[in-house]
Amino acid sequence: MSFASETKTELCQVMPQDSCCRRAECYGMLLFGRSFSENSVSLTTESSAAAHRAAQLTAETAGVIVDISTSLWHRRERKSAFTVSVSGSGQREAVLACFGHIKTEINLRINRANIENECCACAFLRGVFLSCGTVSDPQKDYHLEFVVPFMNLAKDLSAFISEIYELDLQPGLLNRKGSYVVYVKGSEHVADLMTFTGAGKAAMNLMQVKMLKEVRNNVNRKTNFETANIDKTALAAAEQIVAIEKITNSAGGISILPEELRELAMLRCRYPEMSLRELGATLSDPLSRSGVNHRLQRIMDIAREL
Numbered sequence: 001m002s003f004a005s006e007t008k009t010e011l012c013q014v015m016p017q018d019s020c021c022r023r024a025e026c027y028g029m030l031l032f033g034r035s036f037s038e039n040s041v042s043l044t045t046e047s048s049a050a051a052h053r054a055a056q057l058t059a060e061t062a063g064v065i066v067d068i069s070t071s072l073w074h075r076r077e078r079k080s081a082f083t084v085s086v087s088g089s090g091q092r093e094a095v096l097a098c099f100g101h102i103k104t105e106i107n108l109r110i111n112r113a114n115i116e117n118e119c120c121a122c123a124f125l126r127g128v129f130l131s132c133g134t135v136s137d138p139q140k141d142y143h144l145e146f147v148v149p150f151m152n153l154a155k156d157l158s159a160f161i162s163e164i165y166e167l168d169l170q171p172g173l174l175n176r177k178g179s180y181v182v183y184v185k186g187s188e189h190v191a192d193l194m195t196f197t198g199a200g201k202a203a204m205n206l207m208q209v210k211m212l213k214e215v216r217n218n219v220n221r222k223t224n225f226e227t228a229n230i231d232k233t234a235l236a237a238a239e240q241i242v243a244i245e246k247i248t249n250s251a252g253g254i255s256i257l258p259e260e261l262r263e264l265a266m267l268r269c270r271y272p273e274m275s276l277r278e279l280g281a282t283l284s285d286p287l288s289r290s291g292v293n294h295r296l297q298r299i300m301d302i303a304r305e306l
C-alpha cells in the first residue's frame with residue numbers, strides 16, 4: 001500500500017461525533033471532487049474506504065442515493081478507481097441546495113457558511129484531502145498536495161489553510177496540466193497538516209522516516225570524512241616516497257642525506273602505510289610524531305633542491 005493510501009485509510013477510521021463536522025467533511029469531499037454542479041456531482045478516488053465514506057456521508061447529509069462504480073485505471077498494476085456519483089438532476093439539486101449552492105453557479109467557491117464552527121475545519125480539510133489530495137512517500141519527498149479543477153476554488157482552499165491558526169503555514173499554488181495544485185512542502189508542515197486532519201499515525205511514520213534518513217546521512221558523511229582523511233595520509237606518504245626515490249636515484253645516492261635522516265627514509269619506503277607516530281616508534285632511536293614530521297620535511301626539502 002502506498003503512503004498516500006495508508007494515510008487515507010487512517011483518515012477514514014476517524015468518525016466525527018458532531019453532525020456539523022460530518023456535514024463539513026462531506027462538503028469538502030463533494031466540492032473538491034471531479035464535479036459539483038447541476039449536471040454532475042461526482043468524485044473519483046483510488047481509495048475504496050474514501051469512496052464508501054463519501055457515499056455514506058452524502059446519503060446521511062443530503063438524503064440522496066449515491067452510486068459507487070469501479071473501474072480499472074491501471075491495468076498492469078491492477079489498481080482500481082472508485083467513482084462516487086449522484087444520479088438524477090433532482091437529487092443533484094438537493095445536494096447543491098443542502099450546501100447553499102445554486103444550480104446555475106459558474107464560479108465555484110467555498111461556501112464558508114458550511115464550515116462556520118471552529119470544530120469543523122479539520123473535518124472539512126480531511127474531506128478535501130480524501131477527495132483530491134495526495135502525499136508523497138517520505139522516502140522520496142516531503143510533499144502534500146490537493147489537485148483542484150478550478151482556480152478560484154484552489155485559491156479559496158489555500159486561503160482557508162493559511163487561516164488555520166494551529167497550522168501556521170502558507171501553501172503554494174501552481175498550475176499543472178490545466179489543474180490547480182495547492183501544495184505544502186517540508187516534513188514539519190506536511191506532518192502538521194496530516195495530524196490536523198486526523199492522520200496522526202501516518203504523520204509519525206513520516207517523522208520516523210525523516211529521522212532514519214538523517215542518521216543514515218550522518219553516518220555516510222562521517223565515513224566520507226574518514227576516507228578523505230585516510231586518503232590525505234596515503235597521499236602524503238606517496239609524496240615522501242617519491243622524494244626519497246629521487247634522492248636514492250641521484251648521483252650521490254642515499255648518502256647525500258645526513259645520517260639521522262637515512263634510517264627514516266629507508267623505513268618510510270619499506271612501510272608506506274605507517275603513520276608518523278608508528279614510524280617514530282620503529283626508529284632505532286625513537287622519535288615523536290612531530291620529530292618525524294620535521295625530519296620528513298627536511299628530506300622533502302633536500303629532494304626539491306636536487
Ligand SMILES: [Zn+2]
Pocket residue numbers: 018019020021022024117118119120121
Ligand atoms: Zn463541527
